[in-house]
Amino acid sequence: MCATTSSDLENLFSDYALDQAFDEMRNGDGAVRAHYGALADVLVRLPAEELRRRKQSADLSFLTQGITFTVYGRDEGTERIFPYDLLPRLITGQEWQHIERGLIQRITALNEFLRDIYSEARILTDKIIPSELVYSCRQYRRQMRGLQVPRNVYVAVVGSDLLRLNTGEFVVLEDNLRVPSGVSYMLTNRRVMKRTFPRLFHGYGVRPIEHYPQLLLSTLRSLAPEGRVEPNIVLLTPGVFNSAYFEHTFLARQMGIELVEGRDLVTHDNIVYMRTTDGLKRVDVIYRRVDDDFSDPLAFRSDSILGCAGLLNAYRAGNVTITNAFGTGLADDKALYAYVPKIIRYYLGEDPILNNVETYLMTDERERRHVLANIDKLVVKAVGESGGYGMLIGPHSTAQQREEFARRIEANPRNYIAQPTLDFSRAPCLIGDRLEPRHVDLRPYILFGDKVNVVPGGLTRVALEKGSLVVNSSQGGGSKDTWVLQ
Amino acid sequence: MLSRVADSLYWMSRYLERAENTLRQLDVTMNLMLDPGEATTELRWSRLVEALGSPAGMEWNGNLDAMAREVIFNKANPSSVIFCLSAARENARQVRDEISSEQWLRLNRLFHHIQSTGAKEQYERDSGEMLASVMDGIHLFKGVSDTTMIHGPGWQFIRLGRYLERVYATATLLEVFQAHHAPVPDGEKTGYEYLEQVGLLRCCTAFEAYCQVYTADIVTERILEFLLLNRHFPHAIRYAVESVSESMQAISASGSRRSPDELLACVGRLSAMLSYTTIGEVLRGGATPFLHSLRQQSMLVHNVIYRHYVHYSIQSALSA
Numbered sequence: 001m002c003a004t005t006s007s008d009l010e011n012l013f014s015d016y017a018l019d020q021a022f023d024e025m026r027n028g029d030g031a032v033r034a035h036y037g038a039l040a041d042v043l044v045r046l047p048a049e050e051l052r053r054r055k056q057s058a059d060l061s062f063l064t065q066g067i068t069f070t071v072y073g074r075d076e077g078t079e080r081i082f083p084y085d086l087l088p089r090l091i092t093g094q095e096w097q098h099i100e101r102g103l104i105q106r107i108t109a110l111n112e113f114l115r116d117i118y119s120e121a122r123i124l125t126d127k128i129i130p131s132e133l134v135y136s137c138r139q140y141r142r143q144m145r146g147l148q149v150p151r152n153v154y155v156a157v158v159g160s161d162l163l164r165l166n167t168g169e170f171v172v173l174e175d176n177l178r179v180p181s182g183v184s185y186m187l188t189n190r191r192v193m194k195r196t197f198p199r200l201f202h203g204y205g206v207r208p209i210e211h212y213p214q215l216l217l218s219t220l221r222s223l224a225p226e227g228r229v230e231p232n233i234v235l236l237t238p239g240v241f242n243s244a245y246f247e248h249t250f251l252a253r254q255m256g257i258e259l260v261e262g263r264d265l266v267t268h269d270n271i272v273y274m275r276t277t278d279g280l281k282r283v284d285v286i287y288r289r290v291d292d293d294f295s296d297p298l299a300f301r302s303d304s305i306l307g308c309a310g311l312l313n314a315y316r317a318g319n320v321t322i323t324n325a326f327g328t329g330l331a332d333d334k335a336l337y338a339y340v341p342k343i344i345r346y347y348l349g350e351d352p353i354l355n356n357v358e359t360y361l362m363t364d365e366r367e368r369r370h371v372l373a374n375i376d377k378l379v380v381k382a383v384g385e386s387g388g389y390g391m392l393i394g395p396h397s398t399a400q401q402r403e404e405f406a407r408r409i410e411a412n413p414r415n416y417i418a419q420p421t422l423d424f425s426r427a428p429c430l431i432g433d434r435l436e437p438r439h440v441d442l443r444p445y446i447l448f449g450d451k452v453n454v455v456p457g458g459l460t461r462v463a464l465e466k467g468s469l470v471v472n473s474s475q476g477g478g479s480k481d482t483w484v485l486q
Numbered sequence: 487m488l489s490r491v492a493d494s495l496y497w498m499s500r501y502l503e504r505a506e507n508t509l510r511q512l513d514v515t516m517n518l519m520l521d522p523g524e525a526t527t528e529l530r531w532s533r534l535v536e537a538l539g540s541p542a543g544m545e546w547n548g549n550l551d552a553m554a555r556e557v558i559f560n561k562a563n564p565s566s567v568i569f570c571l572s573a574a575r576e577n578a579r580q581v582r583d584e585i586s587s588e589q590w591l592r593l594n595r596l597f598h599h600i601q602s603t604g605a606k607e608q609y610e611r612d613s614g615e616m617l618a619s620v621m622d623g624i625h626l627f628k629g630v631s632d633t634t635m636i637h638g639p640g641w642q643f644i645r646l647g648r649y650l651e652r653v654y655a656t657a658t659l660l661e662v663f664q665a666h667h668a669p670v671p672d673g674e675k676t677g678y679e680y681l682e683q684v685g686l687l688r689c690c691t692a693f694e695a696y697c698q699v700y701t702a703d704i705v706t707e708r709i710l711e712f713l714l715l716n717r718h719f720p721h722a723i724r725y726a727v728e729s730v731s732e733s734m735q736a737i738s739a740s741g742s743r744r745s746p747d748e749l750l751a752c753v754g755r756l757s758a759m760l761s762y763t764t765i766g767e768v769l770r771g772g773a774t775p776f777l778h779s780l781r782q783q784s785m786l787v788h789n790v791i792y793r794h795y796v797h798y799s800i801q802s803a804l805s806a
Contacts, residue, residue: 063598064591064594064595064598065587065590065591065594239580240576240579240580246582249582249583250582250583252583253582253583258488258583259582259583260488261490263490264488264489264490266800268800268804274488275488275489275490275798275800275803276487276488276489277487277488277489277492277639277643277737277741277795277796278487278639278740278741278742278743279741279742279743279798279803280800280803280804
């Protein structure tokens with residue numbers, strides 16, 4: 001291996017500006033962090049031509065494998081490949097250990113919170129959380145009250161979004177407890193990366209993530225109703241027009257389970273069946289990728305044709321396990337998010353390992369006034385939205401947008417929260433032929449069955465536009481592979 | 487297997503077979519047009535369209551090149567090659583978890599190929615080569631299907647789609663040929679007629695196989711005998727019907743439900759029509775009514791399969 005000289009590095013970093021945001025690759029003086037050294041060596045050595053070739057072959061591989069997501073509202077070319085950056089994001093073993101412990105703690109507490117809320121609701125009687133906040137949440141499902149959930153696991157599959165602040169600390173921005181997606185991109189990114197940089201990958205000793213589907217399957221199996229020895233497990237998808245359809249087929253195939261749509265299911269005497277060529281076959285576990293609202297027209301939205309009538313009753317009767325449970329969105333409500341540290345202390349008697357982002361509740365008179373006065377510096381979010389919609393980024397907004405949000409906050413304070421505009425960390429990306437830093441987040445995937453498992457890695461999402469803080473794929477975001485080192 | 491999945495696999499396969507059939511007939515017809523013969527370009531075109539089942543939007547407009555491009559590249563026409571390939575791929579996309587990655591890769595690549603400007607340029611440069619490349623893609627897909635997929639019910643539904651489509655399309659083709667080529671007494675045959683007859687065989691990739699059985703002595707009656715009644719040639723109707731019957735039995739044996747008598751009866755009748763007869767008998771009764779009846783029967787088989795395996799009522803399944 002040839003040594004990298006400082007002039008090589010200077011050339012490599014000529015378009016790579018640093019400021020107060022934490023940089024994943026370089027420390028404050030601009031020197032390459034130790035664990036990024038081998039990657040920098042490779043980048044210095046590889047001609048731009050060769051990098052471009054590898055990028056093209058990776059792109060082609062995504063397209064022919066049909067690894068695409070659906071863009072809504074367009075006729076032609078509705079399938080796009082998920083934008084993808086060629087360079088891996090590295091996380092040291094030590095950093096990962098901390099993240100893993102923090103996530104296990106957090107998910108355990110949130111699951112306990114859901115169990116409590118949908119049974120005796122002690123946390124409300126003890127006045128740790130105002131009950132008004134819970135009962136006014138749109139994701140609260142009264143139908144779940146008193147329903148006995150198998151093994152008391154409400155959230156079997158979770159993807160939490162983490163950011164890294166300029167101190168280098170990882171914080172949780174949001175917990176996705178309903179139907180988190182993106183795990184197929186984590187797995188396919190890895191597959192492509194191993195082919196693109198085999199030697200580098202080998203040299204780094206990256207921890208494997210490929211067993212995720214197997215882990216998911218055993219998680220689902222562990223939640224099967226009592227007495228069903230060889231449970232029939234299915235993945236319920238909204239269908240081919242859903243933006244995450246590729247992921248649904250991918251996971252079903254990797255797990256070797258049936259991919260069903262609502263129209264494949266029928267319930268009779270509180271038992272769920274699927275229509276097969278060999279008649280009706282009983283279903284025991286449903287890994288649900290359809291939102292609560294659309295799952296059962298009898299229990300939730302009556303105009304939905306994506307679900308299956310009678311599902312909730314079969315679930316209540318204990319004849320089928322549905323996971324994640326209904327009503328878990330309560331615990332990732334953005335206003336309740338502010339209470340997660342209290343939730344952790346209440347149920348586990350521990351201090352949170354991973355901190356929250358500071359959050360202002362608009363229902364609090366004083367905080368609201370502070371936010372309205374400083375709206376140009378803050379990020380305002382609608383509590384029930386995701387995917388980067390319904391959001392105001394103060395410093396990047398117009399006066400008109402700010403007025404609009406101020407009016408909406410006054411009209412419905414419960415529906416909004418505000419957070420400081422975070423200068424979260426940046427990682428090197430290949431933009432054209434040049435190395436440039438872009439903002440990244442991290443979504444690790446957590447599975448909760450017999451015990452809590454966090455797969456070492458996750459989806460690193462990238463805001464590919466220069467200076468942009470929005471990483472969502474629906475809004476110009478991309479992804480990169482995440483390498484957790486030994 | 488899920489009924490919906492069976493439905494998608496069946497139609498994926500049927501659409502591919504249809505695309506292949508269209509490509510081959512188009513290729514042969516364009517070739518025949520090089521030799522003037524008695525038939526005008528317009529007449530030949532209308533025969534082709536009839537043999538494809540008289541789809542709308544393919545009426546002769548005087549410009550052969552434009553017409554051929556319509557048949558291959560017009561996405562809006564439900565009989566075009568590109569439409570069939572898109573439909574096949576869309577069906578495959580809905581059952582991505584059921585087919586092998588290799589199958590999906592081939593089909594997806596074929597789909598992207600025919601959509602590309604490269605395919606159009608290739609067509610302008612050398613139409614025959616372009617048609618052949620798409621047919622190759624379809625053959626490759628079939629081969630990969632046979633070698634990478636479990637030969638369970640899903641694979642059998644793929645075979646059902648392929649062979650039912652083949653029965654229907656070949657019967658239609660023969661019917662059109664019958665209507666336009668009344669048998670001529672021996673000895674009066676012109677070179678042009680020879681070309682037409684060879685063209686018919688080529689539409690079914692049957693020329694070389696025919697020669698192996700009957701030598702290069704091309705006789706209309708024997709062509710009909712070969713394409714209708716041969717047991718060993720995959721594009722002969724009898725072979726296709728036997729394949730349908732085999733797949734039917736395999737599907738029935740893989741499940742716990744018995745096939746209904748209705749289904750056994752209609753597949754059995756179709757098979758008997760072709761097994762216990764001679765070409766002499768068929769011609770005495772009239773080839774056209776015979777072919778017409780074959781088509782009717784194959785549609786009936788399709789309907790009964792759907793009633794039993796795909797669109798059955800919940801109540802009947804619960805009480806079964």
